[in-house]
Amino acid sequence: MSGPLRLAVVNWRDPWHPAAGGAERYAWEIARRTAERGVRVYYVTSRAPGQPRRDRVDGVDFVRLGGRFTVYPLVLLWLLRRRFRRGGRFDAVIDCQNGIPFFTPWALPRRVPVFCVIHHVHDAQFGVHFPPWMAWIGRMLEGPVSRWTYRRHAYVVVSPSTLRAVRERLAWKGPVYVVPNGSDEPPDVHGAVATGHPQLACVTRLVPHKRLGLLLDLARGLADRHPGLRLHIIGSGPEADALAAGIEERGLHGVAVAHGYVTEHVKAALVAASDLHVSTSQGEGWGLSVIEAAALGVPSVAFDVDGLRDAVRDRVTGWLVGPDDEPAEVVERALKELAEPGRRDEIAARCRAWAAEFDWARTAARMADLVEAAVRAGSSSTADDRAQVVHRYGDVHLRVVEGPVRDELLAGPGEVREVREATTVERLLGRPRSTGEAARGDLE
Structure with missing residues (x-):
């Protein structure tokens, strides 16, 4: 191979799309940090109204094609044209699945390694967003069609529970590697100030599977027992009107405050001033908002569902609501525990330590290592996809490695x-865990 490595990162949206979320942040951090390693990176995505068709940001070339659904065939056509153009081929592709992937192997030479990134399994969510016939098509594309398309390649997931989901719910038998989300250093804001009344925050996109009605019901039940309670809902999305109507119907004016979109500094200040961060989502790939709250020393109450059960360490950095639990009772228990002398500071310290484990530079390096090893091997696949701790003579540190690495x-x-x-x-x-962590039982 002559010249720099050429990588395509294919994602439904870019980070500046009006509906961008955590998946876009993940794809962008991978793209821009991989470009810093000298790789020629193309970010191929859909185009929102007003966005340029071509762009270059931080060394990454953006190619925007089509809209919500037309982007899929247009990406395949674009890859096919480049396949037959001199110097237009890619050495590897990161194919990000947002419900359904882009099926890029259909347009690529067989020896081009493809990593299909799955944030979370959407099988149940198709029925929330689409009519039955369209939901059935979505499940077929996510399951059987994807299994056949990527059979010579590999999946990348962002959490252990997503790994279990692709095995159990998608029946994927090929290799799977774990590359989690990262996190940023939190802004410098003041922490919670005692008001005598519980302060709750929820950072979320306003979409159906976040179960905003359940969040409001939780607030109404708690407000009856805690006059003066406030729930700060931070985020925007298509369910904004439904959220406003829900607040009105439940008589929660002055209790639930819908802030909409706010700057990162304002968001951090609202979360830092809260006793708890709360999530009622029915499933996530990870739980970026949970980690961002933890970085500010704020624990979370979340449901024991995919992604969130990995991001929240139960009774260490937050509390998980099990299938037999009443959410309001779990929040009450958390508030009571935080009121114990010294307990709030202890939990805040553990939250910050847990959040510090996740860093976008490390995330991008793990993905780049997989991509570069796969290019050298001519495949993203492996006969043994276990992650292993490896120590060779002469190495200073043990390493956790998987797949082609x-x-x-x-x-x-x-x-x-x-x-x-x-x-x-x-x-x-x-x-790997250090000797001290193993002795204390940390991180397990």
Whole structure:
């Protein structure tokens, strides 16, 4: 191969799209940080009204094609045209699934490695957003069609529960690697100030699967027992009008405050001034808002569902609502525990330590390592997709590696001193537990 590596990151939207969310942040951080390594990166996506068709930001070339649904065939046509153009081929593709992937292997040479990124399984959500016939098509594309299309390639997931979901709900039997979301240093804002009344925050996109009605019902039940309680709902989306109507119908004026879109600094200030961050989502790939709250020292109450059960460490950085739990009772229990002498500071410290484990630079480096090893191997696949802790003689540190990175490391020069399977949390964090952490039982 001559010249720099050429990578296509294909995602439904870009980070400046009006409906952008966590998936767009993930794709953008991967793209721009990989470009910093000298890779030629193209971010191929849909085009919102007013956006330019071509752009270049932070060393990443943007190509915007089509709208909500037409972007899928147009991306395939664009890749096909480049396939037959001199110097137009890609060395690897990151194909991001937002309900359904782009099926890029249909337009690529067989030896081009493809990583299909799955944030969370959408099978149940298709029925929330679409009529039955369209939901059935969505489930077929996400399941059987994807299994056949990516059979020579690999999935990348952002959390252990998403890994379980693609195995159990999508029946995917191919290799899966874990590359989690990162997080930023939080803005410098003041923490909670005692008001004598519970202060709750919820950072969320206003879409159906976030179950905003359930959030408002929770606030109404708590307000009856805690006069002066405030719930700050931060975020925008198509359910904004329904949220306003729900507040009106439940008589929650002065209790639930819909802030809409706010700046990052205002968002951080509202969360930092809260006792708890609350999520009523029915499922996430991860839970970026939970980690952002934890970085500010604020624990979360969330449902014990995919993604959130990984982002929240139950009774350590927050509380999970199980299938037999009443959400209001879990919030009451959390508030009572936070009122114990010294307990709030202890939980805040653990929240910050947990959030500090996630960093966009490390996330991008893990993905870039997978991509570069796959290009050298000619495939993103592997015969053994376990994550393993590997220590070779002469290495200063143990490494948690998987897929083509692990295969290359074990086949390389130098005697291997230790190989063991990584624990679930080690795989998520991308590092082995230290001796001290193992002795204390930390991170498990």
